[in-house]
Amino acid sequence: MTLLQELECRLNAALTSALGEPTTGAVTAAADLRFGDYQSNAAMVLAKQRKTNPRALAQEIIDHLDLIGLATADIAGPGFINFRVLPAAYAQRMATLIQDERLGVPATGAGKTVVVDFSAPNVAKPMHVGHIRSTIIGDSLARIARFLGYKVIADNHIGDWGTQFGMIIYGWNHFLDESALAVNPIAELVRIYRKVNAATKDDPTVLEHCKAELVKLQAGDATNLAIWQKCIEVSKNGLQKIYDRLDVKFDHWLGESYYNDRLGGLVEDFLTQGIARESNGAVCIFSDGTKPLEEDPFKVHKEDGWTDNPAIIRKADGGFLYATTDLATIQYRIEEWKADHVWYVVGVPQQLHFRQLFDAATRWGKTGDFKHIAFGSILGDDRKLMKTRSGDNVGLIEVLEESVERAAKAIAEKNPDLQGEEAAKIAEIVGIGAVKFAELSQGRLTDYVFSWDRMLALQGDTAPYLQYSHVRIRSIFRKLDAPFDASTVTVHLHEDAEIHLARLLVRFGEVLPTILEDFRPNLLANYVLELARAFHSFFEACPVLKADEPTRLSRLALCELTSRTLQQGLQLFGIQVPERM
Numbered sequence: 001m002t003l004l005q006e007l008e009c010r011l012n013a014a015l016t017s018a019l020g021e022p023t024t025g026a027v028t029a030a031a032d033l034r035f036g037d038y039q040s041n042a043a044m045v046l047a048k049q050r051k052t053n054p055r056a057l058a059q060e061i062i063d064h065l066d067l068i069g070l071a072t073a074d075i076a077g078p079g080f081i082n083f084r085v086l087p088a089a090y091a092q093r094m095a096t097l098i099q100d101e102r103l104g105v106p107a108t109g110a111g112k113t114v115v116v117d118f119s120a121p122n123v124a125k126p127m128h129v130g131h132i133r134s135t136i137i138g139d140s141l142a143r144i145a146r147f148l149g150y151k152v153i154a155d156n157h158i159g160d161w162g163t164q165f166g167m168i169i170y171g172w173n174h175f176l177d178e179s180a181l182a183v184n185p186i187a188e189l190v191r192i193y194r195k196v197n198a199a200t201k202d203d204p205t206v207l208e209h210c211k212a213e214l215v216k217l218q219a220g221d222a223t224n225l226a227i228w229q230k231c232i233e234v235s236k237n238g239l240q241k242i243y244d245r246l247d248v249k250f251d252h253w254l255g256e257s258y259y260n261d262r263l264g265g266l267v268e269d270f271l272t273q274g275i276a277r278e279s280n281g282a283v284c285i286f287s288d289g290t291k292p293l294e295e296d297p298f299k300v301h302k303e304d305g306w307t308d309n310p311a312i313i314r315k316a317d318g319g320f321l322y323a324t325t326d327l328a329t330i331q332y333r334i335e336e337w338k339a340d341h342v343w344y345v346v347g348v349p350q351q352l353h354f355r356q357l358f359d360a361a362t363r364w365g366k367t368g369d370f371k372h373i374a375f376g377s378i379l380g381d382d383r384k385l386m387k388t389r390s391g392d393n394v395g396l397i398e399v400l401e402e403s404v405e406r407a408a409k410a411i412a413e414k415n416p417d418l419q420g421e422e423a424a425k426i427a428e429i430v431g432i433g434a435v436k437f438a439e440l441s442q443g444r445l446t447d448y449v450f451s452w453d454r455m456l457a458l459q460g461d462t463a464p465y466l467q468y469s470h471v472r473i474r475s476i477f478r479k480l481d482a483p484f485d486a487s488t489v490t491v492h493l494h495e496d497a498e499i500h501l502a503r504l505l506v507r508f509g510e511v512l513p514t515i516l517e518d519f520r521p522n523l524l525a526n527y528v529l530e531l532a533r534a535f536h537s538f539f540e541a542c543p544v545l546k547a548d549e550p551t552r553l554s555r556l557a558l559c560e561l562t563s564r565t566l567q568q569g570l571q572l573f574g575i576q577v578p579e580r581m
């Protein structure tokens, strides 16, 4: 049980005995530490229901509260109950955390299966900064869910089937540079795609040729299928290199094409069940009229009032669409993988698509907890969408490369002793960590301005700052003659800085589950930053190696727990910690 849960249990026992019937109230971390560590507004909520005086009720509850050995409680303001945890209780918690591999994090996801759908770039189109967000946020949510005990299935639903293949096959036949393809397949596919795109502008017949190639591909033409397959293969290899560098792993890569065979039957099923109907030759899903207009994804408000906003699942020419594939995908995930939750980490512009998808899937009898985890854009210094000097979207690889380069420079300046392979390895960890943390410390829905200086600063809300904090803690242990074993140590807490560090260490297990309530990794970012700051204050105020026993061992145990918690927190972001930097 977390400390917060324990306080809640004690509060609920007091509520029940004070009011003479089973009653519950919530405890939260205190907003202001001057008033205590935790607080509850239960007395105010219950007094309102019962039309009694909240302060009097709070006193009544406190009179029934058994907090022996745990905390003290008092009333503040209009009837808040504030809890101040006893240092001895924190010390006891430290002992438990030291023995606990999970650092106090409860397995809130045990027994549940979640599919995390993230990254999902489109073949033959470059992975741009928008994909950075999906990849980094999705990977972190998958890691956090896994740590909370969920069975996580990370699925890369790549766009490997679409109209772009008409152009790519045409380009493959006319413009392909085999040696360039071998060196950088993603770039070469993008190059030929752009070249064909430009050619269609000069010569309209090119477009006709592309369309013909697409029709051949869709009809199963062997030559075109072979080219398509080769494109997928080289793209996957190129992508895998990026994921390896980012330390991102997928359990599956079931791209759009995986579902091709199911689409025809699916549309028939929608027609028979009356969820979809024909309209101008196309098959469309319309509103079922069960929801208020404002909440109905198949209705849209235009100047002349509410009108239909259908989702097409089969075009008049027989072609299927993104929505059709996604319906087949959701069915597969629920039926084959027994998913309880499906999380889609995809940008804001696809909001309507997912509202329609979830509504249609539910009407089709595919139920589950479906979430579109949307995110905003990354902006350049000019507050416009980030572009390269030539005006293209910035590629993910370029961003990573530049970050690592800048990190290498900063490290060389700060610590010229580091050389060669070791320096390069640290630069990689720091540069990539910086990009990830810059992303994850933002509210995911806000558009944020990308700034190298801000994300690489050693003093700031950055990965390098956290990595450096970890290095600093580890350097304490390097000065010891013998390996340190925290499990035999009794922790004593006297100084404010020690107590504050312990307070935060206990919070790890309380903060982590709340991240998934609204998919906000930035709560974890705030937490690790606060923990690192608390460590630095502690380290300034409290000598560790020079302290007398038993304080020395007790403080070493606090250092050890801090370093483990920091490392675990960063690991949930996919950020590694170097030994030195």
Ligand code: ARG
Binding pocket: 117, 119, 120, 121, 122, 157, 158, 159, 326, 329, 344, 346
């Ligand atoms: N390939 C899509 C894109 O880049 C994202 C796919 C997201 N996943 C899904 N199941 N629709 O826009």
